[in-house]
Amino acid sequence: MAGKFEIYKDKAGEFRFRLKAGNGENILASEGYKDKSGVDNGVASVKKNAADKDRFEVKESTSGKPYFVLKAANHQVIGQSQMYDSNDGAENGIKSVMNNAPDASIDDQTG
Numbered sequence: 001m002a003g004k005f006e007i008y009k010d011k012a013g014e015f016r017f018r019l020k021a022g023n024g025e026n027i028l029a030s031e032g033y034k035d036k037s038g039v040d041n042g043v044a045s046v047k048k049n050a051a052d053k054d055r056f057e058v059k060e061s062t063s064g065k066p067y068f069v070l071k072a073a074n075h076q077v078i079g080q081s082q083m084y085d086s087n088d089g090a091e092n093g094i095k096s097v098m099n100n101a102p103d104a105s106i107d108d109q110t111g
Contacts, residue, residue, distance in 0.1 A: 003027070005043050007108045015110065017041035019046065019079070019101055026071060027096045028079040039085025043106060045078045046070060050101035056094045058087060062096065066090040070097065 007017050014032030017039055021027050028046065033039040049055045049072055058068045065083040068090050072078050079097075084090045 003096075003104040005104050005106045007039055007043070007048075007106065007110055017043050017090075018048075019097060019104060021096050021100050025096075026082060026098065027093055028081055030044075030079055031077070036104065042078055045072050045099050045106070046097075049073070049078065050097050053094070058090050068094055080094055 003021050005017050005019050006092065007015065007090055011075050014034060015038065017030045018026050019028040019031075019100060021107055030039065030042050032041065036085070038081050049070060055071050055073075056068050057071065058066055060066055061083055063083075065085065069077045070079040070083045079091050079108050081090065084093060087091060
């Protein structure tokens, strides 16, 4: 099963997306966007940039757990992963985004 983007509204009324792998696991999440066009552009940017390994950066949280961000060509963060227990876990997450994002379907739940 292929990955998919879920577009939804959070409790504050902002638009967000999450990229889910084929197994249903969340592998990337966005920031909040004020309007629908912002989140649509974010999804398009992830699809475009996910194939480029250089767009990913592994970071460390304040609690010492690794995670990664995906950046656009202008270096703006367009998505962030969950926290992982190891750098290998984060690297596997990057591979999952690279494999799932380009052809992922879009499930717009803002109806």
